[in-house]
Amino acid sequence: MTFGPSIRFDKLIRGVDFVVIATRFGDITRFDLARTVMGRGRYWTTAYLVDGLMVDSGCRHAAPELARLLRDEAITHLVNTHTHEDHIGGNEAVLRANPAAETIAHPLALRVLRDPRREQPLHPYRHVMWGMPRPCDARPAVDGEVIETSHHRFQVVFTPGHSDDHLCLFEPDTGWAFTGDLFVGGRDRALVVDGDAWAIAASLRRVAALRPTLLLPGAAKVRDEAVSALLEKAAYLEDLGGRIVEMHCQGRTEAEIVRAACGGPMLIELVTLGHFSRRGFVRSFLRGGRAPDPA
Ligand SMILES: [Zn+2]
Numbered sequence: 203m204t205f206g207p208s209i210r211f212d213k214l215i216r217g218v219d220f221v222v223i224a225t226r227f228g229d230i231t232r233f234d235l236a237r238t239v240m241g242r243g244r245y246w247t248t249a250y251l252v253d254g255l256m257v258d259s260g261c262r263h264a265a266p267e268l269a270r271l272l273r274d275e276a277i278t279h280l281v282n283t284h285t286h287e288d289h290i291g292g293n294e295a296v297l298r299a300n301p302a303a304e305t306i307a308h309p310l311a312l313r314v315l316r317d318p319r320r321e322q323p324l325h326p327y328r329h330v331m332w333g334m335p336r337p338c339d340a341r342p343a344v345d346g347e348v349i350e351t352s353h354h355r356f357q358v359v360f361t362p363g364h365s366d367d368h369l370c371l372f373e374p375d376t377g378w379a380f381t382g383d384l385f386v387g388g389r390d391r392a393l394v395v396d397g398d399a400w401a402i403a404a405s406l407r408r409v410a411a412l413r414p415t416l417l418l419p420g421a422a423k424v425r426d427e428a429v430s431a432l433l434e435k436a437a438y439l440e441d442l443g444g445r446i447v448e449m450h451c452q453g454r455t456e457a458e459i460v461r462a463a464c465g466g467p468m469l470i471e472l473v474t475l476g477h478f479s480r481r482g483f484v485r486s487f488l489r490g491g492r493a494p495d496p497a
Contacts (some may be wrong), residue, residue: 235264247288253351254278259292262333269295283382284368285314294336309342310367363402377415387422393483406436443487
């Protein structure tokens with residue numbers, strides 16, 4: 203079951219060129235943020251607030267509106283799942299309003315957070331859709347550490363693949379899993395150029411092993427069939443990767459493999475100038491020529 207029909211729109215702010223939607227899921231508030239093009243939100247990104255803890259902060263373009271929605275909230279922790287600009291763009295605004303908040307991210311994320319302009323130059327489409335984040339400081343997370351808030355505890359789970367610096371948060375008492383861009387739903391046919399599809403599959407299995415009961419992703423619907431969703435996605439990637447490796451061993455060309463495994467051209471490949479592509483997806487499976495990790 204997903205939560206689509208039961209979503210309650212608490213606030214909807216429509217600015218000149220961005221939209222922020224706040225939705226409640228029990229104790230959790232989810233913020234969906236996007237720049238609008240021709241009056242419609244495009245390339246949505248997501249942040250969550252629970253018990254004073256923010257998971258990600260959306261994109262820079264929507265930071266003023268996010269800060270306005272958070273004006274009455276006391277934020278004690280800000281955790282970034284990874285440093286893609288659509289997840290850290292509101293950090294500076296959140297921290298300006300909550301200077302005592304503890305900011306936590308993967309150790310590999312810190313240099314990007316400190317100097318996003320130098321460490322993570324953006325493609326033009328990323329500037330347009332999300333904007334360049336402002337710098338901020340954070341302390342390094344430790345895999346397995348527990349972050350305590352007033353009423354909850356959140357276990358840090360390192361989950362590389364979508365990016366090297368990706369982590370998830372798991373609340374063992376409630377079963378909540380905040381998964382960032384580890385789980386984006388659907389059947390992927392393309393991947394960001396530096397992604398690692400085998401590592402994504404392994405990370406999906408790692409989170410599934412914790413037996414979460416509510417999946418709170420960064421770019422997909424909240425859903426309560428968390429374990430099956432994670433395992434199905436892992437199996438899909440592993441099966442596809444196996445077929446790609448097999449075709450490669452048979453001497454098929456990259457173009458043939460891309461076509462057979464991922465189908466025809468995708469609009470997102472054009473929009474992102476190839477930064478997000480079927481070829482990148484196939485290459486990630488073939489990089490190093492390795493087989494899938496055992497489940
Ligand atoms: Zn991402």
